[in-house]
Amino acid sequence: MELKSLTEQKSLLAILPPGKRARLHRLLFEFGPGNGTLMLLPIDQGIEHGPRDFFPNPASKDPDYQFRLAAEAGYSALACQIGMAEKHYPDYAGRVPLILKVNGKTDIPSSAKAFSSCNAGVEDAVRLGADAVGYTLYVGSPRQDEDLAQLRQVRQDCDRFGMPLVVWSYPRGEAIDAKGGAGSFYAIDYAARMAMEMGADIVKLNMPKINPEKDKDSPAPYNEMEVSQEEAIRHCVESAGRSLVVLSGGSKVDDETVLGHTRMVMEAGGSGVIFGRNVWQREWSDALEIIGQIKETLLSSVRRTP
Amino acid sequence: MELKSLTEQKSLLAILPPGKRARLHRLLFEFGPGNGTLMLLPIDQGIEHGPRDFFPNPASKDPDYQFRLAAEAGYSALACQIGMAEKHYPDYAGRVPLILKVNGKTDIPSSAKAFSSCNAGVEDAVRLGADAVGYTLYVGSPRQDEDLAQLRQVRQDCDRFGMPLVVWSYPRGEAIDAKGGAGSFYAIDYAARMAMEMGADIVKLNMPKINPEKDKDSPAPYNEMEVSQEEAIRHCVESAGRSLVVLSGGSKVDDETVLGHTRMVMEAGGSGVIFGRNVWQREWSDALEIIGQIKETLLSSVRRTP
Amino acid sequence: MELKSLTEQKSLLAILPPGKRARLHRLLFEFGPGNGTLMLLPIDQGIEHGPRDFFPNPASKDPDYQFRLAAEAGYSALACQIGMAEKHYPDYAGRVPLILKVNGKTDIPSSAKAFSSCNAGVEDAVRLGADAVGYTLYVGSPRQDEDLAQLRQVRQDCDRFGMPLVVWSYPRGEAIDAKGGAGSFYAIDYAARMAMEMGADIVKLNMPKINPEKDKDSPAPYNEMEVSQEEAIRHCVESAGRSLVVLSGGSKVDDETVLGHTRMVMEAGGSGVIFGRNVWQREWSDALEIIGQIKETLLSSVRRTP
Amino acid sequence: MELKSLTEQKSLLAILPPGKRARLHRLLFEFGPGNGTLMLLPIDQGIEHGPRDFFPNPASKDPDYQFRLAAEAGYSALACQIGMAEKHYPDYAGRVPLILKVNGKTDIPSSAKAFSSCNAGVEDAVRLGADAVGYTLYVGSPRQDEDLAQLRQVRQDCDRFGMPLVVWSYPRGEAIDAKGGAGSFYAIDYAARMAMEMGADIVKLNMPKINPEKDKDSPAPYNEMEVSQEEAIRHCVESAGRSLVVLSGGSKVDDETVLGHTRMVMEAGGSGVIFGRNVWQREWSDALEIIGQIKETLLSSVRRTP
């Protein structure tokens, strides 16, 4: 496809300033699969959902579990909030790159007007030796004006300190619910573009879900398009432009789906995956096994030119 | 007409401080038509409407398409958000002037109380070598107090750095809807004046639409005026005072309308056009053709004294 | 009357710090009537009402009309927003003092909770060589907390830079509407006091309108007072204490009313007038004529000790 | 009573840092009664109620009336807003200490969600040679979060500049109305404690009103307590801890009440009174007479150890 080849004409690293380039190089080539792909471990569920996500595997309640997993299984990076970055990362500093997530919220109140305020900043990330900063953007929320203004500060500090910016780009809120929902192709595609437009170096996307019934509420031409999931994710990856795309996992699914989605995003031109519960809700040896398979899938993908 | 001649008595450039003058001179005389008119290429639809605007011409989804078009077809400048300015402009730096748009929003939530927060700043524009800054002002929105306060910061930074300020001056929100709508002569005329009052060097206006049925809801004397579209746009251009006026295109229309509107704004005393979808929703050769015709129209207009 | 003589015991200039004194001296004695009175020309209707105020005299749409009028007819000062101050004042710098109005708004949305945010600052005024700063305060608006906090910044910067502060003190909003309306003696009297309490050097007031029917809704004792318009305006001027009072004109009325109001405010102890539409909605020669009569009235008033 | 003796164990002055100690010493021992008690003259009614409070004694409309009264009758200090502090205090500088009130509002809108924003700051007070800063706190207002955050800035600046902090501690808003009202023992007692907790050096309280009917809505044990007014005010003074308490007057009452309340607050362990309308709504000689009686009452009270 023409667009894809255009996208691949130039490496993202080649146009990034030195600080971002050095740090991103670490994630892409020195840790994880090491072939320019990204295998990221998120541990932000404790703030986003509360401790309930740890019940399926009680050991996972201690953050050391995920840190140890990230370091020993060879991840590209681990993403967490400030508390764990300050109290657990010191034990693993240098052994696995850190992505400091700078905003977050509980899921206790309604997310009709979702907005996630910053509880940390880029300077915290610099101080702690992180290699990237993570930001959750609620695309299309009625509070998007506050969100974009807040992201501006984070993005500008990233530019100032040469810190790569990873955007968790999530459609969210009552307005998107009325236009087909947060998981629709329309919504994810818009989210991909928004992250790119706002200066993301890496975009985290959910897998778009094709649902003809709900998609009728999306704006044209999405309301009438007939696309497969493969085509949809390819569109989304293209919408992210030069920003690298990593696919998010969501709640725990079977192994086949995990690996199938991994292949799908790589074939679509994506750069990797970020699976959390699908990994650390498993016992240690089970976790290592699925991680191995994911890594293998990433390694067997056409070498990415990030 | 008397007013027009008054307006032309003094060039805008002649009263601008050196930084603004140098940069604006680049847009007016060194790039684009080069006769003091402006041919601008906007690529902010990805944030304002989402990727759907790129479907008519899939190649346009890759921002490189528009950047290449702007550089090769000889535009006065290209306008985009920070993400593309950081990831695509480096490839074209020096080959086409950049207008960094510093605010924007998705169209997912209602625009009854429209407000577009800043996701970038004038310092970003300076750092990236841009020659102007773009700001979207929602004239008459119930949140105008926030908008004007935010514009103040942008305008003051423009004054500080000698950066020309381009205001996308759009009537918007439930209050203007109740007074004849965002596209009325009343609304556009007010928007032109507001941009000038707030310190715009260039004002982007939509073509006022004469609609006697809706215009009855406008305040006097607009509710009873009988004006042609030509007269209306002339009024609006005059309301912008010494601020240069460029006409906006909106969604794709036929070639005749594109060129007719171009002639109309120039005859009304305007300084140029800013057509996006009407240009880059076409295949490469078609795009070049219409661009050529637009440029010809601008070149054949009476030489502007900007 | 005792109070008036108390007020006149001490000149305002005598207690002002040097920066304010020097600039105010310019308005009071070097320009305009020159006898310590003030004849001010406002040109803020374009932002407050839109271009419709210029239709009765199309020439007035070009700001140069008012600037030329102010300079050639010999005004004490001209008041306008930042856009005109930057693009038109340069041609008249030194020929007529400038009052930079630092806030303003369109009248498109409801003013039930009126608030006018700052679109410029005192530093802008200093940079542009202005001799005073103008601020619109909406007395009694439900958003008064934001208004007073914003005015604080302006007032403090005025103190810092020695810049005289002119307060357009307007009762406004749903709460005052429920207590007799924005034009009542009660409302104007309170507005006069508020401006003085907040540190105004000059207060712009509307002429209080006696309306027994509506005044019944005002708090005691206003709801039962029987005062003439002359007595009412005298009370209001007294409420402004040492702050100089200029009377505002509003929409165009007949010559007799213009001159009658001028006399009335001077007899009440005021310091001058600020008529806009009543002046520049007239053709050039008509405008000069009424200006001449106003000036004569000011000159024939008992010499003010400002 | 045990608590009172505890309170008196240590002088407030003894624990204050030098700047606060020097300035408060001036109010307590160099001006006013001079025996460690406080006789304060407030002139903030013009902003809080408008000019209507001046009608009973027209001379009082000119702020010079109160300034002269404060200086000639020998007050501990006079409290007013920035406007009068800048335009009238210069004439009396050094002759009577100044308390600069830094927030205030009109009573035009509802006070259901009362909040009084700052229109001046501690630096203004320092610049003008004031000896204390006054702040109105609306205890229990739904906007208490903004109020406490704003007070923090004032308190921190007071700490930075060694400026004593006087808190007008007023229960206010719809929530306190539903719990027995702003004048109840419960409300005033809470207000006294809040001011102390927030760092007040001096607390201004209204006299608690015992009203068994309304007090039933107060939280336990207030809803069932049977206390006299004397006991209630003593409780409130104790709740203020080491912060000095001055009793507020409110609207004009008869002489006996004025003097009775003065005795009551002193017997309860308070430090003085702050009567406004009860003083300056009288003609000059009447005013001097009641002031003389108040001062005598303060002088005849047991010497306070402030």
Add this chain to the structure above:
Amino acid sequence: MELKSLTEQKSLLAILPPGKRARLHRLLFEFGPGNGTLMLLPIDQGIEHGPRDFFPNPASKDPDYQFRLAAEAGYSALACQIGMAEKHYPDYAGRVPLILKVNGKTDIPSSAKAFSSCNAGVEDAVRLGADAVGYTLYVGSPRQDEDLAQLRQVRQDCDRFGMPLVVWSYPRGEAIDAKGGAGSFYAIDYAARMAMEMGADIVKLNMPKINPEKDKDSPAPYNEMEVSQEEAIRHCVESAGRSLVVLSGGSKVDDETVLGHTRMVMEAGGSGVIFGRNVWQREWSDALEIIGQIKETLLSSVRRTP
């Protein structure tokens, strides 16, 4: 249990930067029980509930009562707001460590959208020689975005000054009320995790209350779990990770409950208790007696490795 042993693998002190380590060492080993446990005395009820909490023991109204108790009975630290820290702590400086609580509010308005704004800052704590800072976080409040953003500032200042951060982590607001209430296992468990995620060094928790009827409204799996209070508190302590947990007391209960809860939190892996009303609502000798028993319980617990 596996998790607990993991938690104990590494001391919190060992990973803290020097400033925090030095100050926390003081609380853990130099004051109070001195065996690495915490016995804290809170005196923030005056602001949170008003003076009514002091009526059961009138002596407690004078803050000196609690300060003296904390110093003479040998507490690890005393926690209070800025007013008492400035006016009472000077008498006890060095004799008992101070935790400065930097936010607080009255309980007069509804807490459906609870938010407690800062009335002091970390710099105040540093200036006053405090050894820790206290912050009340309302987990799950609809205003959590403001809360987390505010906590960020406090946490960053704590990092900057090496000041330990104690988080009063309280579920609160209408959303948590709809999910089983603020006292549920679900709510307290989430609150424990949130405090840890946000960077707390010490977390103050309420004892979770098992209430099958209300717990049905909690999210899975909490809605179906059958746990004892002992198991619940152990879960909560684990959710706090390396943050030390102190159990809060609430309103006065019988001695057995006080001591039982103390044992329970220590057995669950907690680090101590913070009882206020249960202590200082008693007469001096009674208070000393219960304090002695609490301290004995803490001393007899397995030595904590904080």
